[in-house]
Amino acid sequence: MTEAITIPTERPTPFDPPAELAGLREKRPITRMAYPDGHLGWLVTSHALVREVLADRRFSARSELRHRPTEASGRPAEPAPPGMFISSDPPEHTRYRHLLTGEFTVRRMRLLTERVEEITKTYLDAMERQGPPADLVASFAAPIPAVVICELLGVPEDERERFMAESETLMRADVPAEQKAAAYVAVQLHMKELVAAKRAEPTDDILSGLTRSDLTEEELANIGFLLLGSGLDTTANMLALGTFALLTHPAEISALITDTDQAVEELLRHLSIVPFLVRTALEDVELGGETVRAGESVTLSIPAANRDPGRYPDPDRLDLGRDTSAHLGFGHGVHQCLGQQLARVEMRSAFPALFTRFPTLRLATDPGEVPLRDDMLIHGVHSLPVTWEVR
Template sequence: MTEAITLPTERPTPFDPPIELAGLRETRPITPMAYPDGHRGWLVTSHALVREVLADPRFSARAELRHRPTEASGRPAEPAPPGMFISTDAPTHTRYRHLLTGEFTVRRMRLLTERIEEVTRSYLDAMERQGPPADLVESFAAPIPAVVICELLGVPESERERFMAESATLMRADVPAEKKAAAYRTVQLHMTELVTAKRARPTDDILSGLTRSDLTDEELANIGFLLLGSGLDTTANMLALGTFALLTHPDQLAVLRAEPDRIDQVVEELLRHLSIVPFLVRTALEDLDLGGRTVRAGESVTLSIPAANRDPGRFPDPDHLDLRRPAGGHVGFGHGPHQCLGQQLARVEMRAAFPALFARFPSLRLAADPGEVPLRDDMLIHGVHGLPVTWDVR
């Protein structure tokens, strides 16, 4: 019997997944894995098997069934609160998804482009006025998606800072469960207050639109919390880590500069190559075969997103960052019925931000040795805590 491994987490570079994942993908694309709480489940590393699991309704996303591969809370798992749709299955998930899909259409996200470009210009103006050096996370990568998602949800400007602070606590991997629970209660209270305000005085935003549905205040508050957290953290880290990658791959940055019409392809390749979400977890609802192994009902399966997106069976020369690569089909936003609802918003933000940044500061470069850039090893979403940059003043 194959010995159960633990999830590899140590990245050899800021941009590459743990080395062990490649060997597992080649020899054991599904392998037994030991979880911190004592559970024995599985780790999946191939692109085909990851997509298979994410598309199969026999694998559940329910919170109370999942075992976490990186932490053990010491408490029994509980069902997701009402509105936490990413941790539910059909038909509950389908109901929430249907209500939200109308708010996140491709058309609506494209209509946002002008506003996102305006927000991007305002932060670039501020960077230019302040002059070099700058922390790109603080000055650019974090505030742009924060402003956009807060405006979409209708969060007043005076409330944004406290929402962001508590959400950041929830994304830390090294924070005790009790502290995370307290942060969650605080955000939920703030969001409930916001929902109450939207019911009394609706405005042109997503939460106001959802108040016209049959959702309860608790459901709306939890949906708002989910959208806020995902809109803040993931795009911010893609902007920062993506800039870091481009600055350390000058040949690829030259492609972005020389071929601006290729921006859609650039964004997809960065999503594939960087894979900032380290894993997703599903749990088998019945005994089934997966990749020639029998997965028993109740066993959790951890899906390595970085390993799947570096699978040479799907992407030739996958460890090479190639902005001319047709990178469609990556699982950076997941796959299947739970595929990321806000993926079009993230794409619009990146399409606007990357070209504008490098057009405004043609001489942009790191202001520190790449090895000194602080990585988010203490966070659930991969990225950098800060990115010191400089440029020549014109």
């Protein structure tokens, strides 16, 4: 029997997955993995198998069944609270997803483009007035998606900083469980207060729209929390890490300006900021020549799948003109990211605007000195020092 491994986490560069994943993908695309809590499950690294699991209803996303591959909390897993739809299965998941799908249609997100462009211009104007150098995370990557998601949810401007700080605590991998629990309680309390305010005085935002449904206060607060955290963290890290990648591959910047839509998809594939997803078998399932027993958790390596040479030729090369169809940057199946169109609108607006405004943009430090988010659940950078020539 093959010896169980632990999930590789050390990246050779800020943009590439752990090197061990490529060897596993080639030799054993599904392999036994030991989890920190003692569970014996599986690690999947090929594009085809990751996609297969995400599309198979016999694999559950329920939190009480899931074992985490990188940390043991010391507490028994619990069912997701009402409204935490990303950790539930159909039909419960379907009910929540149906209510939210109307709020995140492709058409509605495209209508947001003009507002996203205005927000982007505001922060680029501020960067230009301040002059070089700048931290691109604080000046650009973090505030743009924060303002967008807060406006969509109807979070008052004077409460946004508090929501952002509490959400960041929850995303840190090095924060003790007790501190995370306290941050969760705090953000839940604030979100419930916001929901009550929307019920009393609805405005033109997603939360106000949802208050007209049959969702309870708890469900609304948890949905708002999920949307806020997802909208803040993932796009911010794609903007920061994507800019870092482009500054170290300057020959690709012209392709970004020429075909922004395609360039964004390649950045999503190449960078894969979500390191893994976890599913648990509800029954015995044959997968890639192995039998996954009921109750066994399967960790799906998104970076390994998106760098699979069986799906993408020369996958480790950043090529903004390549065909990136079926990339897994937003997942796949019924749990595919609800806010993917919003993220695309933000990146398609922000990236070209940044490089058009600052054509001489470059790193203000050695690439090896850029602080990576190795202490966070979503990959990225804590800060990105940049500079440019003043015109």
